[in-house]
Amino acid sequence: MSGSIILTTFNARYTHTSIALRYLYANLHELQNDAHIMEFVINENIQTIAEKILAKNPRIVAVSTYIWNASDVKELIDTIKKVSPNTIVVLGGPEVSYFPIRVDFKNADYIVQGAGEKAFYELCGQILKGRAPKERIIKAARQNIKEIGLAYKYYTDEDIAHRYIYVEASRGCPFECEFCLSSIDERIEYFDTAKLLEEFETLWQRGARNFKFIDRTFNLNMKVANELLDFFLAKEPPYLLHFEVIPDSFPPRLKEKLKLFPPASLQLEVGIQTLNEEVAARINRNIDIEKIRQNVAFLENETHAHMHLDLIVGLPGESVESFGKNLNELCRLTKSEIQVGILKKLSGTTLARHDEEYGMIYSDTPPYDILQNNLISFGQMQKLKRFARFWDIAYNSGNFKETITLLWPNGDVFGAFYGFSEWIYEQTDSTWQISLNRFAKLLFEYLTKELKLDAQKVADFIVGDIARVEGRSLPAFLKEYASHIPEQHTKEGSKFGKRQQLWAK
């Protein structure tokens, strides 16, 4: 048996690491000696990547496939198979784990569906022994996650120094929100927490301080959540932990622990999606509005956690007005980031059952986002997608944290920002490549010319926002209007500071 195995993927950014590749590698047993992880970033030159992979003369190339890299993966495997037809290409990952597979991956020799550590090892063994299976689609059998090898020692020192370290204490989710891939298998399984903590201790000793938990619902099993939080509470800050949480489950003991985390140490991604109970029920999402209000207010007012709340545009039966109401209510509860996501129709989910009744029309190419429904026309949906983009630049970035509030003196955040968003688009005809200084100028012009606010007041607000980051450059046009220019900003400064600085409570 001979031939090497390349485990590869395209991450969305250099700072992202693939825990999936490290898990596959960790479970290759005797095949590990001749296996290599090679990670790339989307939009790199595909032919150069194919050249780098083929230079290792691999027998098997396995590619981890996601919604964000599906097109790049297709081009890569098409290139590999053209120039090296005998190389066996195996695909795995969420984008190929459910039918219909909508990207044309006809050049993949095998597709492994489901959690693939064990199935991939067995497939490689069969291929390398000359007993390659006939079936192209391999449905991974259930595996006990307590028995699989852990991935953490395969983070390199460079990963630890410069990139996110993804970790997981559980896989799966017991809830059934129809738009979500995690709803397909309602089981939740936990890794052995004691073993995990040993691995985290090793990572900590090696210098890791940035741990991103990918568990879908961190605050479901309180025993595990408390053990993990205790582990980090015993450590000396600074460190940064990221957890995804459901908004309605914060029992008193968990709340007490969360209060103990120091500033800039905790990021919580809180899935809200909708606050419209009728819409939530329609997509099988159980929500308790009162608990959501209480818990978001608790996190906002009594902890140092930085929150990132998710809302979705385009759910079946949710109008623009209803979405606007959701956004306004969240903005009343918190100043944290609110991610405006666009509904996507993912293969394997049951979302399609609403297509006819609610006129749901989606794009057929990744990311399969909604184009229109019976309450939101294509034109309105386009406006809402631009709203989401400009909302990220102006609000979620934290760059104009105080200035932006001048847009909505009466608290109608959605209505006010919608008008602003449409106005910017008229000026720029683009939602991309708008520099921070240009955006500051657009914001200044809108507030002073369209809303007729006092120029000095607006300039002072923008200066105040920009001055919150050490050394950041001040747009030249402000000097004419601002009542005071801070000392450090009289010269063009250096790079922007980190997001945590901008959002520090």
Ligand code: SF4
């Ligand atoms: S949206 Fe969140 S709670 Fe709902 S199924 Fe997905 S992971 Fe679970």
